[in-house]
Amino acid sequence: MEARIGVFICNCGGGMKNIDFDAAGAKVAKIRGVTCVNLISDLCLEEGTEKMAARIRAENLDKVVVAGCSPQFKEHVFRNVLENAGLDGHLLCMANIREQCSWAHDGDVTEKAVDLVKMAVYKARLLRPVEKQDIAVDRKVLVVGGGFSAVASALRLSRVGLRPTVLEKEAVLGTSSEELQRFYGFDVSSMIGAAEGDANIEVLTSARMTAAKGAAGDFLVTIMREGEEISRKYGAIVFATGYRTELALDSGLGLPAENEAVSGPKIVSQEQLFDMLNDPFTDTKPRTIGFVFGFSDENSRFPTLATLNNALAAKKEWDSEIYVFCRDVEVDSEGVEKLYREARECGVVFLKCEALPRIAVDNGRIAIEAEDVFLGEDTVVACDLLVAEELLFPTEGTAALSSLLNIRLDSRGFYQDENVHLYPVASERKGVFFVGGCRGDLDMGRVLTDISSAVMSIDKLLSSGTITAEIERVKADPQKCVACLTCIRVCPHGAVQLGRVDGGKEIAVIADLACDACGICAAVCPAKAIDFQGYRDDQLLAQIEAIGES
Structure with missing residues (x-):
């Protein structure tokens, strides 16, 4: 007995002006196996889904084709509609007549839209329900x-x-x-x-x-x-x-020290500077402090925040001269742009540099030399304390x-x-x-x-x-599988393992709970042993045959 297939065509609220939906509906109605054609605007909205469910019940449909936007956006919505109407959600096939048709071309594309719907109908004929099962999980x-x-x-x-x-x-x-x-x-x-x-x-x-x-x-x-x-x-x-942090000077990835004497207490991390600022017994109150960050790692949200906080604190507590050498100041975190503006208003000087600053020792002080992008010339700042760039590592x-x-x-x-x-x-x-x-x-x-x-x-x-699992939506055929391990190597979800079926030979066994139905294993299997419901070879070939008949 031939399946009763219902086609629902959506114009996405009038967003596909280059398709004649009345003409398309008339042609789709002539495709073999199509029981009814329904033109519904905004099919994915509540009113549209209610009409769709009512029509499925009234026409006693077996399978459904929806022509509209990309399945990536709304396939889950329409599967729920089928479930609520008493059908298996996998008896749905979508034809993308928006992104792959209307929006991809200028001029009238009614004929292409009809072809896409025809391909979906041919595929829908071969769709099978997928068994679902509730599996107990550990909480x-x-x-x-x-x-x-x-x-x-x-x-x-x-x-x-x-x-x-x-x-x-x-x-x-x-x-x-x-x-x-x-x-x-x-x-x-x-x-x-x-x-x-x-x-x-x-x-x-x-x-x-x-x-x-x-x-x-x-x-x-x-x-x-x-x-x-x-x-x-x-x-x-x-x-x-x-994560963990390292000073760029220590990591070998950051600032090039031109003199081995550039080390010791004159170079500190953000954490060490914070401790100095909050130590009531410290005698160290450097007159000039240089900060360097953002050169070795473009992901510098936390270093940016630490630099701004410490620079402001040093300015307020010690009245130090503060110079910040950076490639960019990343202020995409909440409140950081306000902190940056406050630092500038308090007298913190920011020098934008493309190349790594050069570090040396000059008369017992740390000399930081870099080309300022805005000045267009080298700038040298002698500092009593250098707060070195910190890198983040796993x-x-x-x-x-x-x-x-x-x-x-x-x-x-x-x-x-x-x-x-x-x-x-x-x-x-x-x-x-x-x-x-x-x-x-x-x-x-x-x-x-x-x-x-x-x-x-x-x-x-x-x-x-x-957890509701789809049972054997993706399954290896014991007669075809040769345990070549290709599917195990390519599965990004860790869903495939070797196992024995009924005490027989070892084959690929796909865990229903772990499988994400991405289809990679079915695509690469050299023996074509993996059956992926909804994307079987006969279903894809049926779509190609539909184009051949057009």
Whole structure:
């Protein structure tokens, strides 16, 4: 029996002027298998979806084609409509007649729009439902790290009813949070006390993760603590391991020192200067202070904030002459532009340089020489104290942790930075999240946003106690699979492992909870052994045949 296919055509609120929708609808109605054609403006809005659901029920449709915008935008909306109307959401096929048709051409494109709809109808004939199943998940969450981001994440997870475990390699929590307390005024110690006193939060210090496997909702993690190996199950994992800093002079990546004598107490870090400013017994009140930052790392949000705060404090406390050598002052964090303007008004001098300043010793003082972009000439400043550029690096062990869960690092060795496809805190593996400085140089506003985003995502994932998984939407055919491991190597989600089916030969087994349905494995499989519902070869060939008949 031939499937009853309904076609719903949307004009996106009149945004596709070069398509004659009445003519297109009349031609689509003649395509074999099409039961009804519905022209609905703003189909994705509430009124449009209600009309669509009512029409599906009235016509007793088996499958649905929606012609409108890109599936990237609204496919999930229309799948929900099908589910609410009693159909499997995967019995939907979309034709993108907006971005791939109307908006891509000048002049009338009605014929192309009809061809795209015809291709979708031919594919829809071969669509199959996908079984769904609720799988129980563990509501415990592992938070790796012991600084501000980790403790704040654990506290928020506890508030929403989840049970976090804070895993810290040091003997106590908060050892890496001094900078936050200094420059942002956070009382991290009270947060640590609240976490340690929370019955929902387990704190494991002097411990590290040594192995991990599984998928979202069911990670099995091995922890080594004081020589004892512990195995625990967690529903999600949060990395909040922070970052470490080094002076550019020490790292070999930054300022070129022309004289070996340029070292010692005349060169300090931002942290050391902060301590000097807040030491009531210090006798050191340098008349001239030079700051250097922003040359070795374009990601300089925290160094910018530290420089502005310390420069202002030194100006007010010591009335020092302050010179800041920088390539750019990154003021995209909340309140930083105001701080920059205040520093200038107080007399802090900013010198914009493209090349690294040259550092030398002149009569016991530190000479900083650089070409000022605006003056167009070399400027030499003799300073009593140099606050050297600090570089941000991933914490030790970041690479080892990433390899445990097969998570890629960025070019600087951090966990992913702004991932426009997965959003900042979500990793390539479902159930694994990153917050704070472990994914780059973030200001406090971004750190707090990270924490909120991760907690909301984890709460949505685990709060019900079950995850709805699509069963065998992507599956390897035991008869075709030769266990060549290609799919295991290319899967970015860690969803493919070798396993035995019914005690037989080893084949690729795809974990339904871990699979993101990206299709990479099906595309590269040399044996064509992987069946991806919605993108099977016969469905794609049917679309090509539709064009051949046009």
